Amino acid sequence: WRPSSPGSLAAGLCNPPLLYALHDSDPWMRFHGANPPRPCPLFRPSPGVDGCARAARRWWFLSPVRHGSTAVTLNTDGGFARFSVGDPGPNQNGGQNQPPAKKKMSKKSKVNQLKWYRLKAKKKMKSPNPEVRIRYKLGKAKRKEEWLIEKLRKYEAPRAPELVHDPEILTEEEKFYLKRTGEKKKNYVPVGRRGVFGGVVLNMHLHWKKHETMQVVCKPCRPGQVYEYAEELARLSKGTVIDIKPNNTIIFYRGKNYVQPKVMSPPDTLSKQKALEKYRYEQSLEHTSKFVEQLEQELEDYQKHVALFKKREGAISEQISNEDSAVDDLTTNSDTD
Known part of the structure; x- marks a missing residue:
């Protein structure tokens, strides 16, 4: 039975014989022994919270059971046992593990992170150890050099296939005249x-x-x-x-x-504007490369100086220990005499 209009639907719901006929024609309701629905008036007051809860429980017990397979899987990743009901994760995503979504940082956290980086760089620049200062400058210059090389790669225009060009052969007299x-x-x-x-x-x-x-x-x-x-x-x-x-x-x-x-x-x-940008990057790369060479030379000289200083300290300490041992030998000889 299908209603032809909303009015006929309301009339059918309020007709008890029709509702009993629907109950008898439904095999599921007859099998589970459910009571036939009661006729309801068109205008019914709100059931309230308790009425909604009772209606929900009635619907849960009277709803048809879905004859589907519910898989219970055991996941032991990370040394922990986890049970999950339903299809496993890889089957849901088609066998592909999606990368975790990046967490967006707030403006305040970004500012705090930049402050931390600046404070860290300031400590390295004001470090009493010269090697720390030189290595910080060298690392910064090398990062800039790599960045400039990546920028210059964008201005490398692909060469078009060259046509066959036959240059004219000129005599010495023609060259002199031209x-x-x-x-x-x-x-x-x-x-x-x-x-x-x-x-x-x-x-x-x-x-x-x-x-x-x-x-x-x-x-x-x-x-x-x-x-x-x-x-x-x-x-x-x-x-x-x-x-x-x-x-x-x-x-x-x-x-x-x-x-x-x-x-x-x-x-x-290249166009005129891009050619100027390329020139500026090339000039910056040239100066940065010279600065990197200068810092590498400074670091090498400092390491040589430290090695020489340690060698001198070792020689002096060895000389002092030899003198002390000689003095101890003299004192022991005098005591025996």
Whole structure:
């Protein structure tokens, strides 16, 4: 029997013959010997706390039993016996142990932790032992060096597959002519602290639109770095290096069959902002590496000094003990005489 509307449902619940018929048709209720439900009025007062408890107990004893297997497992991890009812843990998670969730720290605990670290560092910096101070500075510098190396790895642009480039073969007369032409003309492209990036190659192609030759001025430039710049620019711009001057100036020739590319800034180069960030990290890494070498030398010198001091102390104590033994021998000889 299914009610067609809420009104018919209420009428059915308040109809005693219908309720008895439902009781007779239910095999579970007939098997357990449950009494048929009593007719209830539509509007019934609230049963209260005691009435709710009695209704809950009645529902517990009259509810159908679930014919399912309840597994009791014994867990002896950690030297303790623990019983659990139900499926074991690995089966519930599909055989995978989930990592424990990280406990979030409050703002106050974070501040206290930072204060503790600062106090610990302050004690090491003001330690009377020089070795403790040097080792603290050395560890801090090495951690910074590793951090800078990880930062610089992000700026390593992947190189695109290089196309086959056949450089033009120039005679000595052509090289001499192009060199003189490049020296006379005033068009140049600066390469500063950012090094070689996409904007430098773009400027070279813009100069080659009206000039065959151009100068690349590298300033500031470390000794020998100008040759690295020349090789990198020749690879990116497909130009020809004519001459490298002592004042870190490179003369480039665009080529006889030069065609301006559609994308003048190569995609495997850094932008202007990222090139500056890379330069700053490189400069910081250079100074940090020098500082690490200096601290390692200081630590080595201090350890040598301590070893020499202990050796001298041992020699002095041995000499004093020998003198004392000689004095004791003289006193014993005089007593025997």
